[in-house]
Amino acid sequence: MAPLSPLSERAPEALPLRLGAGLPPEAADSPWVLVESHAGETHPGAVHLDELSRTVAAELLAVGLAPYRAHCTDICDGVAQGTPGMGLSLAGRELYALAAELHGRGGHARAAVFVGACDKAIPGQLLGALRLELPTVFLPGGVMPRAAGDHTLADVGDWAAARRRGELNTDDYEKLVSGVCPGPGACAFLGTAGTMQCLLEGLGLAPLGSALLPAGGELQRERAKLAAQSTRSVLEGGITPQTLLSEASFNNALTLLCALGGSTNALLHLAALTRELGLHLELDLPDRVSARTPRLVDLLPAGSRPTDRFHLAGGVPAVVALLIELGLWDSGARTIAGDWERALADHHTRDDTATRRAALADLGESPADYLCANAQEPFAPPGGLRILFGNLAPLGAVVKVAGVKRRVYRGPARVFHDEAAVLEAVAAGAIEPDGVILLPGQGPRGAGMPELYYLTAALREHPELAGRTALVTDGRFSGATSGPCVGHVCPEAAVGGAIGQVRDGDPVLVDLDQRRLELLIPGEELAERWSAWRPPEQPRGSGLGALYRKLAAPASEGAGLSEIN
Numbered sequence: 001m002a003p004l005s006p007l008s009e010r011a012p013e014a015l016p017l018r019l020g021a022g023l024p025p026e027a028a029d030s031p032w033v034l035v036e037s038h039a040g041e042t043h044p045g046a047v048h049l050d051e052l053s054r055t056v057a058a059e060l061l062a063v064g065l066a067p068y069r070a071h072c073t074d075i076c077d078g079v080a081q082g083t084p085g086m087g088l089s090l091a092g093r094e095l096y097a098l099a100a101e102l103h104g105r106g107g108h109a110r111a112a113v114f115v116g117a118c119d120k121a122i123p124g125q126l127l128g129a130l131r132l133e134l135p136t137v138f139l140p141g142g143v144m145p146r147a148a149g150d151h152t153l154a155d156v157g158d159w160a161a162a163r164r165r166g167e168l169n170t171d172d173y174e175k176l177v178s179g180v181c182p183g184p185g186a187c188a189f190l191g192t193a194g195t196m197q198c199l200l201e202g203l204g205l206a207p208l209g210s211a212l213l214p215a216g217g218e219l220q221r222e223r224a225k226l227a228a229q230s231t232r233s234v235l236e237g238g239i240t241p242q243t244l245l246s247e248a249s250f251n252n253a254l255t256l257l258c259a260l261g262g263s264t265n266a267l268l269h270l271a272a273l274t275r276e277l278g279l280h281l282e283l284d285l286p287d288r289v290s291a292r293t294p295r296l297v298d299l300l301p302a303g304s305r306p307t308d309r310f311h312l313a314g315g316v317p318a319v320v321a322l323l324i325e326l327g328l329w330d331s332g333a334r335t336i337a338g339d340w341e342r343a344l345a346d347h348h349t350r351d352d353t354a355t356r357r358a359a360l361a362d363l364g365e366s367p368a369d370y371l372c373a374n375a376q377e378p379f380a381p382p383g384g385l386r387i388l389f390g391n392l393a394p395l396g397a398v399v400k401v402a403g404v405k406r407r408v409y410r411g412p413a414r415v416f417h418d419e420a421a422v423l424e425a426v427a428a429g430a431i432e433p434d435g436v437i438l439l440p441g442q443g444p445r446g447a448g449m450p451e452l453y454y455l456t457a458a459l460r461e462h463p464e465l466a467g468r469t470a471l472v473t474d475g476r477f478s479g480a481t482s483g484p485c486v487g488h489v490c491p492e493a494a495v496g497g498a499i500g501q502v503r504d505g506d507p508v509l510v511d512l513d514q515r516r517l518e519l520l521i522p523g524e525e526l527a528e529r530w531s532a533w534r535p536p537e538q539p540r541g542s543g544l545g546a547l548y549r550k551l552a553a554p555a556s557e558g559a560g561l562s563e564i565n
Contacts, residue, residue, distance in 0.1 A: 014108055015097040025064060030066040031110035031235060036100050036128070037141075038121040040073030045118040045193060048184035048216045048506070053115045055221055059228035060113070065235070068107060071101035071367055073405045077451050077478065078153060078187070078383040084545075088446035090476070093269075094561050107420070109134055111235040117185060117215070119192030119479065122200065123269035124351060126559065129205075129241050130276045135234035136241055137336055138206040139196035139227040142215030144185035146306040151180055152188040154301060164400050166174035185215025188308045189300035193478025195262035196269065201316040202256035203249050204335030205241060206349040207316045212307050226350075239336065247281065248333040249272055254286055255328050258293035258385055259309025259319055260417040262285060262396045262481030262486065263301030266450025267385075269387050272558025283556060284394045287387035287515065294378030295402070296322050297371055301480050302402040302464040303532040305370055312360040313339055313402060315372035317347050322375040322440025324336060388486060388517040391526065392498050392508070395490035397517050404484050408519075409470035409510040411435035419455050419494050426465065433468040436508040439535070440499045443492025444552030446557040453478035456485050470510045472517065474499055475553070488555040494536060495554075501529040 015028055020065045035057050039049035049072070074096060080086045085458065105114055112134045114125040118141070129136045147434055159176055162168040186193035200206035208231055210223040234240075250270060267286055274281050280525035282288075285405055293332050296319055298305050314321075321344070323329040329340070337343040360366060372378050379400060401407075415438045416422045422439060425431050437459075443449055452475050460483050461463050470484040474492035477485050493500025498519060502508065507520040538549065553562040 001515055027066040030064055030110050031069045031500050033060050033065045034104045034109040034112040035069045037071050037115040038074040039071045041074055043076035044184045045186045049115055049141055055224045056113055059225045063232045065183045070103035072096050077501040084376040086450040088545050090449045091544050093120040096121050096271055097127035098123025100125055101131045105131040111231050111232055114138045124198040126273055133240050137227050137230045138200045140200055140211045142185045142220050143214045143308050144183045145308050146184055146188045147180045150397050152306050153180055153190045157418050161461040163502055164457050179330045188306040190262055191309055192263040192265040194307050195266050199253050199318050202253045203214050204244055208343055209315050211316050211320040212310050222232050234336055234564055244334045246332040254289040255293050258290045259296045261295045261384055261402055264400050265399055268559055272560040273555050291383050294382050295380035295384055296378050301482055310370050313367040318371050325375045343445045351473055366396045386515055388515050390516045390518040391518050393489045397486050397489040401512050403482050407512045409436055413438050413504055413506045413508045415504050417441050419452055421460055422455055433464045436470045438502050440493035442473050442539055443494055445549055446494035447547055449476050449559055451478050456481040489552050490556040
């Protein structure tokens, strides 16, 4: 009789329970691998992940590993808009991380594969992977097709506004919105979901060429096979995210973020990851990286193209090749396939460039429509992402300046304390142009740091306020946001940040070129206001939101759960 395995000695019930859950008996002695996804029927980015995770599990069995699947379904910001769930969205990231930790630590996992498509699920899975410290591979969940007329979900706000103005009738509106999400996958623009899929490749944790693939398609199934093979490799090599990720990895990720013109929310998630790893990156590092990195792709919302055909133009590997050409990429950083030189070589061995380009040509497009043909002639110059500092944001604030023509906003403050009040004022014509709207109390400790997409959309659509009125908040914005919107102001109002000391009519300066965010009142007056400040009384409560608001770290540190002493 063969000797009992260490697992059977340690937990004799585990094997029969797994066999009862469907583990093939022939895989009983193989290393157990967690396959974690956010599958569910909550939104298109999750609905196909059950099938994709099954494909991954089958491929893991084929390479001699014993998978077990687990899920923690996420919520979608687009669905949660206008509900109390919007205040739980960022807290959800922590829930997904905790679920991954629970499933991995409680399941005898020797390795893990994370399957994720969307904006809080992927960062949550990344945090969970760091805590598990297992050999790990990520497989991005892909992107939905664009709708007819090259429309994406980002157009719905404009259609709704046109309907309110009487420029679009109800029948036409309903026809448009009913077809704007034509299939599973992340939204077909470079919001936070698409950005994070790309950054999985940039961090070296996902097979190259796996981000923004057609969700549920043949290419994604091929990448599932590659992910299984990669899992076997990192398990045999004992390669965990801790052994891969370094300052160079995060410099590369920030560089890729700027080259893509991606979502500012990625800065929150990258900061949370570096904090989890114990890495210290300077607060102005994203600004310094942005100042040297041009935008090399033409993807919505910073550019003009949906994301669903980006893979046909070469995808992330093609962007990395341009960044290497510009001397902006650290090829010494490690990936699940080795260093970047080896990873790119392996990818190009598999990649059928001629077939990709022919498919794009059949659609009447070329790679140059998505990716600049010459690294020296980018779609936009460096500096598309800026970090502002000043007495309103001593720990920084974030703004994406793509498409923002005006660079300085100096005007009287209009202070509001909830998004609904600002929306009412905008709709009533009660806000004068050329001022600065302040919305404090929206940070992690104050309100859970909700996304303020409706507000930014309302300002963008307003004929007198668009481009002329800046918005400043300690909350965050959708990856689809454009315009002079300054978020992540830190420290936040709930912990005594100066943004909570601003009063109606105060002169406020937003200078995008000088990276300044200032309350222009005498220092002694500001000190007097601070001396009278008392922490706002938090409503009593229980559950996820209350837990998150009590424990959330500052936005400058990623707004994750702070250490518990």
